[in-house]
Amino acid sequence: MQQQSGIPRLQYLIKGIEQVQNNAIRFITKLKSRDSITAAHDKLNLETLTNRRFKLRYNLLLRLLSNEGNHASLTNSYDELMNSKT
Structure with missing residues (x-):
């Protein structure tokens, strides 16, 4: 269940932070850009x-x-x- 912030002007900040997390996951797991980030996220057991x-x-x-x-x-x-x- 994906909850979004009720403040639209914060959406770009939230997306930016999530992108940083995804890039960190790719770096940690050495994923290529075509590989699924979801599987790596689950494997690392990150919230x-x-x-x-x-x-x-x-x-x-x-x-x-x-x-x-x-x-x-x-x-x-x-x-x-x-x-x-x-």
């Missing part, structure tokens, strides 16, 4: 950058929610932001 971003955002959310009492202003700001989008 996708999409999954890493998701986990980082999820962990940040959990940390914020676990300290909700300490960060009531953040919670209120989040609620206001979400209500303004509907």
Whole structure:
């Protein structure tokens, strides 16, 4: 499942970082340009950058929610932001 960032102007940055990762995988495994990067990625057992971003955002959310009492202003700001989008 490929999740994309909700901010279109960041797409080129995400694609660039993923290209760097793919080039690093090709270098590490000595792949030719015609060989599949997916098989090499799986063989190296690397987590996708999409999954890493998701986990980082999820962990940040959990940390914020676990300290909700300490960060009531953040919670209120989040609620206001979400209500303004509907």
